[in-house]
Amino acid sequence: MQSLAGLTDQTPFSINSxxxxxxxIVELTQEGLPLTPQPxxxxxxQIGIPVSVVKQRMQNMLDSGVIRRIGAVPNxxxxxxxxxxxxxxxxxxxxxxxxxxxxxxxxxxxHCYRRPRHLPDWPYNFFVMVHGRSREEVQEKVDQIAAxxxxxxxGHTVLYSTAILKKTGLRLRKQE
Amino acid sequence: xxxxxxxxxxxxxxxxxISDHPYAEVAARVGLTENDLLxxxxxxxxxxxxxxxxxxxxxxxxxxxxxxxxxxxxxxxFQRVADIVNGFPxxxxxxxxxxxxxxxxxLATESxxxxxxxxxxxxxQAGYHxxxxxxxxxxxxxxxxxx
Numbered sequence: 001m002q003s004l005a006g007l008t009d010q011t012p013f014s015i016n017s018x019x020x021x022x023x024x025i026v027e028l029t030q031e032g033l034p035l036t037p038q039p040x041x042x043x044x045x046q047i048g049i050p051v052s053v054v055k056q057r058m059q060n061m062l063d064s065g066v067i068r069r070i071g072a073v074p075n076x077x078x079x080x081x082x083x084x085x086x087x088x089x090x091x092x093x094x095x096x097x098x099x100x101x102x103x104x105x106x107x108x109x110x111h112c113y114r115r116p117r118h119l120p121d122w123p124y125n126f127f128v129m130v131h132g133r134s135r136e137e138v139q140e141k142v143d144q145i146a147a148x149x150x151x152x153x154x155g156h157t158v159l160y161s162t163a164i165l166k167k168t169g170l171r172l173r174k175q176e
Numbered sequence: 177x178x179x180x181x182x183x184x185x186x187x188x189x190x191x192x193x194i195s196d197h198p199y200a201e202v203a204a205r206v207g208l209t210e211n212d213l214l215x216x217x218x219x220x221x222x223x224x225x226x227x228x229x230x231x232x233x234x235x236x237x238x239x240x241x242x243x244x245x246x247x248x249x250x251x252x253x254f255q256r257v258a259d260i261v262n263g264f265p266x267x268x269x270x271x272x273x274x275x276x277x278x279x280x281x282x283l284a285t286e287s288x289x290x291x292x293x294x295x296x297x298x299x300x301q302a303g304y305h306x307x308x309x310x311x312x313x314x315x316x317x318x319x320x321x322x323x
């Protein structure tokens with residue numbers, strides 16, 4: 001199973017919501033950076049603008065957080081991390097921010113979010129994705145989180161994935 | 177896995193340079209030639225050791241909508257509902273999970289408003305309540321998956 005990170009968040013955007021040059025850059029790189037010695041030049045040539053503009057735009061997008069990072073996304077399965085548990089926690093609302101900052105630092109945590117409760121069905125407001133080579137390993141790590149939270153853990157459970165029903169990733173529609 | 181590949185994977189999980197010869201820069205750090213790095217990177221992508229290599233974009237900051245949603249689906253109706261959910265192009269990922277809420281999917285939409293419309297359409301067609309769980313706060317996580 002892939003992490004929710006690989007899924008990072010591209011989506012079809014409306015043309016007006018987004019600068020046209022940035023948009024072109026996103027379109028041309030969303031499936032990956034060109035595997036040529038000068039990838040930014042390749043992008044610039046395709047758009048027909050100077051490479052300095054491409055580099056500046058991409059740096060700006062990095063600085064503003066539009067690009068989270070430029071890098072590789074490993075396939076967890078291939079690396080042996082075949083067990084993935086979405087652990088969900090009921091922690092006091094006033095503590096979520098502090099708790100998130102601490103738990104996010106744990107090496108085995110790949111994603112860490114605050115999300116809304118849906119009482120009474122769903123009391124959990126803190127989601128922590130935990131990866132391991134087995135369910136036992138995931139469980140040990142979840143226990144470690146529970147120990148870290150101490151009394152702030154008012155209840156938790158782990159949801160293991162049993163099947164990937166769909167995984168297309170997100171794609172920006174090409175625009176002329 | 178080859179040690180060189182491990183080094184490449186670890187190195188490429190850090191920030192990749194925005195420069196005129198970025199692959200050459202990274203290659204030098206792991207003791208490879210630019211050509212070797214490009215070749216190995218291609219192989220790692222081909223055999224799916226890496227799922228992708230490039231910029232990772234942040235949907236909301238691009239002006240789109242993004243959310244995680246869940247449904248509790250009775251086992252006998254699971255496939256029908258999965259087909260409905262998967263049929264929406266806005267659904268990027270959908271996972272079966274062991275829980276009363278047994279179907280979890282991620283929606284990415286062109287505009288923020290569209291999230292509500294799609295969730296409503298899924299709810300109507302599926303006939304089950306859809307729990308919308310957008311992230312309210314995201315916490316920093318460091319470098320992962322050292323190999």
